[in-house]
Amino acid sequence: MGRVAIYGGTFDPPHRGHVAVVRELSSRDDIDKILVLPTWKSPLKEMPQANIHHRLVMAGLALDGIPGVEVNDHEAYPCLDTANFSVYTADTLKHLSMIYRNLVLVLGSDIQKSFLNWKNVEQILKLADIMIIRRPGEKTCSLAFDFESMEIEGVQISSGEIRGNLISSAEMKSVVPPNVLEYIKVNGLYFSMNDNAAAQLEKSLEFVRNRLKGHRLNHSLAVAVEAERIAIVYGLNPFQARLGGLLHDSARDMESIELDAILREPHGQIASASFSGEVRAVLHGPCAAVLVRRELEIEDSQILEAITYHATGCPGMSPVAAAVYLADFAEPSRKFPQARQILEELRSGSQSLGALLLKTARFKAAFLARSSESSEQLGAAFLDHLEMGGWREYDMMPSCLWRKQ
Ligand SMILES: [Fe+2]
Ligand SMILES: [Fe+2]
Structure with missing residues (x-):
């Protein structure tokens, strides 16, 4: 043999x-x-x-x-x-x-x-x-x-x-x-990467490192990698996914007073308009979008949308935002079984982006219904949209080029 x-x-x-x-x-x-x-x-x-x-x-x-x-x-x-x-x-x-x-x-x-x-x-x-x-x-x-x-x-x-x-x-x-x-x-790899994109990533990384520490920082880095992976596998823009993933939680450690100040700004009011007043837990999403727009001069609407809705999702959001939403839920340091399951299914390359989104939104809704009375509505609009057939808007299938037998 x-x-x-x-x-x-x-x-x-x-x-x-x-x-x-x-x-x-x-x-x-x-x-x-x-x-x-x-x-x-x-x-x-x-x-x-x-x-x-x-x-x-x-x-x-x-x-x-x-x-x-x-x-x-x-x-x-x-x-x-x-x-x-x-x-x-x-x-x-x-x-x-x-x-x-x-x-x-x-x-x-x-x-x-x-x-x-x-x-x-x-x-x-x-x-x-x-x-x-x-x-x-x-x-x-x-x-x-x-x-x-x-x-x-x-x-x-x-x-x-x-x-x-x-x-x-x-x-x-x-x-x-x-x-x-x-x-x-x-794919703009190595030194051939567009200079602006490379500089933007570098600046964003420094920005996140200055704002987050420990497991929060590691989580953001892992979401960046996972979102980029999903983007590559499903044929989306890897740069937007990576940047969205990297920056999604950059307002996570902000004091309440700072968050409130951002939410009173015109951009803050627009970004948080679709969130109901009492769900503070997810307002770090729209706040982060305002922050990166101001501090990093990021105007790409898909990146800003991915950051804004990373926790709740939003009916009609772009596939890049969906990649960040999934990566935030399932990046490898998440230990709960539902996250493991989604990660495994992402890795297996057998399901459409929409099918995984629907499953993830259901997991989140079930978890929130069990853990908190006031946050039942979190992400409900997105889940309803997906349940009504909106998941078909994300019908792209993975292309696993490297799996050769
Ligand atoms: Fe978050
Ligand atoms: Fe996160």
């Missing part, structure tokens, strides 16, 4: 070196399957530049058509309890060894020196054989364990070098597969 090769990395972005490794593995008689695992974050490296959802899609594009390859998302969504949100190879191998036999862990030659410092390295060596990729003519170090090596032509590049040259280098065309390069351009 053949073996299953495990090839992990950040793939930030995937390049022809990665493709060459996977092609060579695919051509070997002693390898049956290659699992390619883009990771959220390597423990010994900085946070990757491109969002994990983009990296999963790019890995799928780069390796499209190579026999026996599966882009696997096991390392893409770490448990948020993990230190630094890092993903450890030993944990991945433990999980995969319950599904597959004869694992071979494929490592680049650049990490052979640090390998012995990895967490639970003895366990890794018990769970998998090790294969080290060599560049032509390169020697492998002598190591304190058995390993095999495989020489690959054309791996003289690293993703870091590519990112550094991404704006203008003509070499890009020769090191990144054309479909990946197209994806990078279309």
Whole structure:
């Protein structure tokens, strides 16, 4: 029986070196399957530049058509309890060894020196054989364990070098597969991101960091990532979703007196007009919209709408606002079972945005009816609208490009 090769990395972005490794593995008689695992974050490296959802899609594009390859998302969504949100190879191998036999862990030659410092390295060596990729003519170090090596032509590049040259280098065309390069351009990844958008994100991040701390800050960062993911999967604008998610709770820690002052402003009165007077718990939404308009000069109506209605929803709100609404409910640090269920269904990529919205609005209504007498009406207009068939306005289905069997 053949073996299953495990090839992990950040793939930030995937390049022809990665493709060459996977092609060579695919051509070997002693390898049956290659699992390619883009990771959220390597423990010994900085946070990757491109969002994990983009990296999963790019890995799928780069390796499209190579026999026996599966882009696997096991390392893409770490448990948020993990230190630094890092993903450890030993944990991945433990999980995969319950599904597959004869694992071979494929490592680049650049990490052979640090390998012995990895967490639970003895366990890794018990769970998998090790294969080290060599560049032509390169020697492998002598190591304190058995390993095999495989020489690959054309791996003289690293993703870091590519990112550094991404704006203008003509070499890009020769090191990144054309479909990946197209994806990078279309989505404005790396340094090719529109300067205004990059500056806006940077400024917004600083703004949120100054206003929120601890779990509230972590929640907002997680909502930004999740909303962007939903936008990518459902074909919406990822930038609007990310910014809306990042900023949605920026008035959450405001004192009552400050909130009241904002609500008395003309913009505050307009933004909060559809909220009934006594539901203070959700007024941080419209207040945040007023605040980011004033402080960050954000005028994009879809972003402002997403922030305003993130807790209650609103009949006829845009799909981008729906992405933020869902992300706020189901981002991975939410522990209640209904949030877990929605997150799982988002991850499974099997339901329309509208179906998930309806389910989420029902969960929220049931929760509010149980927990508070006065807030029964919260989000009721949105739920009624969805129940009356409004959920069909969000009939977009996910496109899970990276799930290749
Ligand atoms: Fe909120
Ligand atoms: Fe929130």
